[in-house]
Amino acid sequence: MTELQPARGTHDLIGEDQRRHHHVAETARRIAASYGFDEWITPIFEDTRVFSRTLGETSDVVMKEMYTFEDRGGDSVTLRPEGTAGVCRALVTNGLTQSLPQKVFYAGPMFRYERPQKGRYRQFHQIGIELIGPSEPLADAEAIACGWDILKALGVADDTVLEINTLGDKESHAAYRDALIAYFAAHQDKLSKDSLTRLERNPMRILDSKDEGDRSIVAGAPTIEPYLTEAAATFYAQVQAYLTGFGVPFRKNPRIVRGLDYYGHTAFEFVTSKLGAQGTVMAGGRYDGLVAEMGGPRTPAVGWAAGIERLGMLMDAAPPPPAPVVVVPIGEAAEAAALGVLQALRAAGIRAEMAYRGNLRRRMERANKIGARATVILGDDDIAAGVAQVKDLRTGTQDAVAFAEIAARLA
């Protein structure tokens, strides 16, 4: 490969791509702020243990998907594969476990070493929120409502459905897990090869197998509800009641699972059918066990994360940048006067550009091409008279405006 290319799974965000990206992040930031979330900016790389600790031993495979390397001092660091672990680490290292609740919003790049697919990259970007402290089911519903509002504001809510499930508390979860293993073990002969290995290392994952044959077996598998303790069942019912109270439509999906131990109770995903196999657009749940694994006191928390690229692909179009005003001097003498006009426009908050080169016709063409809404044409006669020709490129009308009034005229 002689020509330089972006590294595999990375991409440049330019033009429309950048605008979509920015619009997703800004919209999320604004709406999260209205819910009382403050933005945290945590490091893009962390001590590898920040992630390995939370991922536990399920994950000799998972470790292979992280960007982990030794720095020059011999310490193992990892480019963050997700946002929650870093936020929990920051909560602990900043002593904020004494100041709960903390309502955190974040946005930024994440890194996973995997095979790129539609909406799935090695460097990608996520937005997310974490509501740390409350153990009440109202917090779960509020986090979800915030996510729903963001999807609505982005115009993607119509193509998206919220699916919720409960993972129960420890007791419920253990009982359900045993029941599932017993069920699938009884159907071992009909399970796919992949699911047989799942049965060994991560039986819950059989529930979202994509294999045709597995699906019919999964269809008959037990759901968690009969195994819920009374407390867990009540919690789940309350989450649903609050969601209804917030006006968030949802569908129960007993097949939603989470791989790691620190998850419990609520698990949810916003799903679209418009992105092929990568249909989950926002996912989250309650993780009361994570802060403790980070070395802090046991602290309840709930949150979600969403891929900016995926949301950007679902959006109709990003709002276009404001149309500029172009200042067009005719001749060298006029250029000096044009600089003053240009800066006056900018000072008034108007997006203004200078037409650098070519004859008048060329400069007008240029202005038109970049989508200018108006041009301010400055000739020697005009300058002598203290005016400029302000031409509206949409209507084609043009008239002389005194220097001092140009900015107000174009505001």
Add this chain to the structure above:
RNA sequence: GCGGGCGUAGCUCAAUCGGUAGAGCGCCAGGUUGUGGUCUUGGAUGUAGUGGGUUCGAAACCCAUCGCUCGCCCCA
């Protein structure tokens, strides 16, 4: 990590059976050196992803490699 499809101009894409590469758009310049959009005339651009092989001859066939894409695995 595994499997399918694809890779030709800045972009979107053509080219019969293997005979030495084209269109549209865009770009640049002129028609019009004080007025854009429409019109019109002309112009530039390709290491055919890369490397190897078969052949008198390869964009086309074969192998490898890189990248993109769709799916699987995984999904914190």
